[in-house]
Amino acid sequence: MKQHRLAAAVALVGLVLAGCDSQTSEVELKSPAQKASYGIGLNMGRSLSEEGMDDLDSKAVAQGIEDALAKKEPRIKDEDMIEAFSFLQNRAEERMTALNKEAAEAGKKFLEENGKREGVVTTASGLQYEVIKKTDGAQPKESDVVTVHYEGKLTDGSVFDSSVARGSPIDLPVGGVIPGWVEGLQLMHVGEKYKLYIPSELAYGEQSPSPAIPANSVLVFDLELIGIKDQAAEPTEE
Template sequence: MKQHRLAAAVALVSLVLAGCDAQTSDVELKTPAQKASYGIGLNMGKSLAQEGMEDLDSKAVAMGIDDAVSKKEQRIKDDELVEAFTALQKRAEERLTKASEEAASAGKKFLEENAKKQGVVTTASGLQYEVVKKADGPQPKASDVVTVHYEGKLIDGKVFDSSVERGSPIDLPVSGVIPGWVEGLQLMHVGEKYKLYIPAELAYGAQSPSPLIPANSVLVFDLELLAIKDPSKLEGAEPPAEAPAQ
């Protein structure tokens, strides 16, 4: 995370936190501008959380944006701000590194224990799976587009994504998702349900796609293969945003 990116993030968050001296419960979210403003704060908050930013002082942020909008004299010199941004960046990186190391260690231990369970199969790549429901349908190829229902969890059971909760299965290209899914889907028959235990290196590795998924996390998916799509009816399918894309 570069310093200018951090500064820009803080500045954007400032737009939403400018009124933090007042009770946030007094803020109305009725007009499109109010709702969009809330959305900016929500998205930036998620981004900052993903990057380990936990030291922001909302009142100081509000003071900074108020001084800028009111064209008041800058209270802190630029060189001090550079030093402060650098220190904050360093702390954020240290937190993320620690969380990543802890996730990697916990994931390794989990997979070692999970591999001993009855019904769990470990492939040459390190993917683990168990068949929850068997069926005799066809198996997809890497070039196919399939319809699936799924629920993704961390090893502590926290759900980070679920087409089941949304109540709508999704269509996706077999070759357009994370490696653990690419392999797992081609093991399945239409109509089957699998539980996939995906090592970090077959998922997102050191790159976290969401604040809900720490870097180097082992992912657990309940996956149901509903259908293989008819190629003649496809128009260049791509995995939707919520799918475990590459």
């Protein structure tokens, strides 16, 4: 995270906070501008919290933006602010490094224990799977497009995505998904249901696509292979 990014984020939060009456914690959220302002502050606050900035002083942020709007002299020197930004940046990076390491170790421990359970198969890549429902249908290739139903969870059971909950299966290219799915789908037969336990290195690693999926997370998927689409049979546009 760069210093200018942190500075811009703090300034934006301050801009939102500055619109509030500093004498009260209550704000009106009636007009589109007020609602949008609250939404900006909420989203930015979440972003800062995810980056380890969960102890910023909102009153100090608001005071800074109020002083700027009133064209008052800054209460601290620029070099002091730069030093403070550097401190927060370094501390946030240290926190994230520690959290990532902790998550990686927890994932490794989970897979070690899970691999001992009866019915769980561990492949050479480290992917683990259970066959929940077995059939003799066709198996897809990496070049195929398949129709699947799935539910994705973290190891604590919290759901982060689910086509089942949406009530609609999806079509996807076997070769266009995370490595754990690419391998897992090619093990399956049409009509089968698997439970996949995907190590972080076969999923998203440290580059999480969503706040719902912490970095270095082991992902657990209930996966049903509904069918393999016959691309050759699909009508072409004239």
